[in-house]
Amino acid sequence: MNFKDLAKNRYTTKKYDATKKIPEAEVNQLKEILNLSPSSINSQPWKFTFVSSQEVKNQLADVSYFNDAKVKEASHVVVFSVLDSVKLFEEQIHKNLPEGPISYYNQFLKPKSDDEIKAWMSHQVYLALGFFLSACASMGIDSTPMEGIKSEGYASILGLENYKPLFSVSIGYRDTEDANQPSKKPKSRLALEEVVVEL
Template sequence: MMDFKTLAGDRYATKKYDPSKKISNELVAQLKEILRLSPSSINSQPWRFTFVSDQKLKEELAPFSFHNASKLKDASHIVVFSVIDNLEKFESENIASLPEGAIAYYNNNIKPGSEEQIKAWMAHQVYLALGFFLSGAASLGIDSTPMEGVNAAEYDRVLGLKDHKTLFAVALGYRDPDDFNQPSLKPKSRIDIDKVIYSI
């Protein structure tokens, strides 16, 4: 099994997928379970993850994906990450079922904020799931591309989302051997460790 440091070095944002290679149903099931197990503050889980494999639906979403259109068409699957957009639903279905201490934390520290602030906190939880998911996919040998460059309102319309709002999507599949962005052809560029990591 690949150690996590090596996995982190090898994972990258795939720019070109091989449309002939599809993710097996078994691996898709594992990806779904990884998402279900994603961490969130006070276990609030204010999210929905929509897996799209139907080619016609991917083609319908492609025009609303800007420079990511080709990825939608060629990737095996697209996962749309959305956040609950109905505070009443969130509090009655998610928060109310939490342990007493978690409810108290929400009521004392999150709920006093404005609706905009509360929804921003909720969106942050979905981004936690994103990082978890990208690493999980890499551990299964699956390539991925996180995509904020989508028209969220049109995604919501096409997918028929209610009480949820699209934040971003992730393309999943297997890289084209000629993908220019893979680390073997284009080494990763990161800020020097001593400029981003501090020890006190």
Template sequence: MDCDTLIVFSRIDNIELFEKHVNENLTQSSVDYFNDYIRPQTEEQVKAWFDKQVYLALGILLSACAQMGIDSTPMEGVEPENYDKILNQTDYATIMAVAIGYRDPEDKNQPSKNPKSRKDLSDVVESI
């Protein structure tokens, strides 16, 4: 509720619009990759591929924030349909949001005040 910035990550929901963008803006090899490997899949599979591309962008944002000492909290449990209404999105679909800013020193959830519990590495990793 008190973050400095909220970033909403959405995937394109209109495959025809995406194809138009690909054909107009990307290299021929990228166009060929999409047409040969992604487009032949079902609509559901294509949109799942779109989702995965958004998660790649999320990873870069979170890494960049950490590098700059900015706190970030990814939130997948948002209400996508409500975000889409608020943002008046018709050709895109909300996937997740990220709150970024600087932590409240009084927040009880900080690791220094409420340490996270972790299993021993040997309990989750097996050397073969």
């Protein structure tokens, strides 16, 4: 299946088949793919937490607003977190990046406020989300990106220090009766000419 067909068939899964689990080899492949995600200046200000434990998923469900069923029933929940300390981020890039990217950071980002730098770091995590959703689709794995989570609750349950959960993604295999799948509910998008401009 080519990428356009994958895009047509991929959708936000609303109901999972809780009896179907993603094989470990494919989970490991997704971990490797996330590790290859793109980011500005190769900054990588992130952490990805894979949760398969039903006990932990149940705890996360309690702090996931209306997404609780998707968290409980999915094979795995992947939590995308961003570094929550500019100081630690700067230590990381000085340790891992060459002079060029560090110079870019020092010139264009470091003069900004901590809140602006943290917003920029969060944008990098969203780049990884798009990469991940596409990877799942290519592997026949269904997914549900969810911003509807209580960040502090997730951090406490997962024992995250210096990282702030931004969103999570449930992954697994759809229930055949999921009403949101394209065969039951056709995709709705704005007209191409409304969103794509050529100059």
